Amino acid sequence: MEKIMQNLPIHHPKNFQNGFDHDYFAYLRANKPIFKQEHVSYPDGYWNLVRHKDVAYVSRHYQLFSSRPNPFLDTGEGNDMDEAELEFLISLDPPDHTKMRKLINRGFTPRRIQDLEARIQEIVDGLIDKVAENKSCDMVSEIAVELPLQVIADLVGVPTEDRHYIFELTEATFGFDRTVSPEERHKAAAEMYAYADKMCEIRQDSPQNDLISVILHAEIDGEKLTQMQIDLFFMLLQNAGSETTRNLITSGTLALLNHPDQMEILQADETKIPQAIEELLRYVTPVMQFKRIATQDTTVADVEIKAGEPIVMWYPSANRDETVFENPNQLDVERAPSLHVAFGAGGPHFCLGASLARLELQIMFRELLTRFKGLELDAEQSKLPRVWSNLIDGLAKMPIRWDDITEKVPVPAVSAA
Numbered sequence: 001m002e003k004i005m006q007n008l009p010i011h012h013p014k015n016f017q018n019g020f021d022h023d024y025f026a027y028l029r030a031n032k033p034i035f036k037q038e039h040v041s042y043p044d045g046y047w048n049l050v051r052h053k054d055v056a057y058v059s060r061h062y063q064l065f066s067s068r069p070n071p072f073l074d075t076g077e078g079n080d081m082d083e084a085e086l087e088f089l090i091s092l093d094p095p096d097h098t099k100m101r102k103l104i105n106r107g108f109t110p111r112r113i114q115d116l117e118a119r120i121q122e123i124v125d126g127l128i129d130k131v132a133e134n135k136s137c138d139m140v141s142e143i144a145v146e147l148p149l150q151v152i153a154d155l156v157g158v159p160t161e162d163r164h165y166i167f168e169l170t171e172a173t174f175g176f177d178r179t180v181s182p183e184e185r186h187k188a189a190a191e192m193y194a195y196a197d198k199m200c201e202i203r204q205d206s207p208q209n210d211l212i213s214v215i216l217h218a219e220i221d222g223e224k225l226t227q228m229q230i231d232l233f234f235m236l237l238q239n240a241g242s243e244t245t246r247n248l249i250t251s252g253t254l255a256l257l258n259h260p261d262q263m264e265i266l267q268a269d270e271t272k273i274p275q276a277i278e279e280l281l282r283y284v285t286p287v288m289q290f291k292r293i294a295t296q297d298t299t300v301a302d303v304e305i306k307a308g309e310p311i312v313m314w315y316p317s318a319n320r321d322e323t324v325f326e327n328p329n330q331l332d333v334e335r336a337p338s339l340h341v342a343f344g345a346g347g348p349h350f351c352l353g354a355s356l357a358r359l360e361l362q363i364m365f366r367e368l369l370t371r372f373k374g375l376e377l378d379a380e381q382s383k384l385p386r387v388w389s390n391l392i393d394g395l396a397k398m399p400i401r402w403d404d405i406t407e408k409v410p411v412p413a414v415s416a417a
């Protein structure tokens with residue numbers, strides 16, 4: 001088992017083209033829980049963490065491990081977008097991060113998320129009705145991509161007629177498409193900022209009931225977000241909310257198709273779906289890693305780390321840590337509430353959209369499990385193409401077919417369950 005993945009450095013996207021290599025990471029957890037990897041962009045290489053407790057330690061000690069200049073691990077292929085100078089929320093440390101997150105939280109209240117429930121149900125129903133007659137579709141593009149994109153557009157306030165334009169820009173900026181050049185990425189990012197500027201201009205004197213209006217006018221201790229901060233947040237939200245949720249929908253469905261006994265448990269008792277979503281988040285873990293930089297000489301997992309050295313936290317590995325999860329490779333939709341780190345392992349950057357993602361996923365899986373009859377994968381599983389990324393573990397295409405989709409019956413709201 002002593003190998004470097006496919007003889008490539010661990011951060012190379014090619015390593016993840018057949019999915020996350022859980023056997024290799026189990027070997028690392030047992031034998032090399034912390035190790036250094038060389039990298040063209042980091043002169044002294046970077047450290048890798050694979051155990052749950054070490055990932056949690058680094059996530060929570062933000063004074064020792066900074067998110068500056070950004071938490072993205074370069075692919076080393078020379079075509080990464082240069083986010084170094086960008087003040088994304090996810091790239092800040094407290095106290096700057098705390099200030100910005102407080103302002104943004106004004107527009108991300110539990111109430112505002114709850115208010116989206118009926119709309120999410122409407123979007124899910126619409127997507128399923130649209131494909132129902134065909135008896136087959138590509139689950140990625142026709143179902144999974146559309147839900148989070150539409151929900152974020154609703155939340156933020158992007159009008160229907162502009163949505164596909166914004167979707168295309170989203171795909172071009174962070175979308176893991178190797179054919180998009182750095183110039184095209186920059187151009188798409190600039191168009192996104194210009195679009196957010198325009199939205200703010202319209203809302204400056206006539207606020208609307210949307211997130212952009214709230215964060216544009218939010219003020220704490222006399223401080224407001226700058227136009228650039230709003231633009232960057234607009235872009236981060238599109239990507240953070242859509243590239244992630246879509247992959248839990250597809251890979252989560254695939255996991256259930258591979259475990260019909262688990263699927264039957266949920267079909268027999270829908271009230272188990274919220275708990276099952278947590279297990280699917282653990283089992284699938286769409287975000288593979290984030291990076292931090294040591295702010296001073298310190299120690300992690302009994303190894304000395306020097307100030308300035310990058311350190312990467314592998315979330316799917318932490319989520320299969322046998323010291324935390326019994327039979328970690330088993331999908332068990334009835335698993336007791338778990339300490340999974342799919343949304344981060346605690347600390348200031350814990351996923352801002354976790355409750356929105358959970359709501360979308362609960363509604364989507366309830367409909368998939370109850371309305372589709374004879375659902376199956378319509379392709380050879382080992383040949384399903386994946387996105388080219390070391391950040392997101394996801395399918396690029398997932399052909400599915402089914403015998404029938406039953407008529408929609410009104411269901412109680414998730415919040416009423």
Ligand code: HEM
Nearest residue numbers: 089090240241244245287342343344349350351352353357
């Ligand atoms: C299954 C879906 C999702 C997964 C697996 C996921 C995962 C993550 C992870 C791992 C982090 C970093 C945590 C850390 O560094 O400690 C994060 C941060 C973030 N997520 Fe999510 N996310 C999901 C959905 C969403 C949605 C729906 C939104 C918004 C609509 C969203 C917005 C964000 C933002 C803005 C941050 C940065 C927060 C900060 O830096 O303070 N995410 N997410």
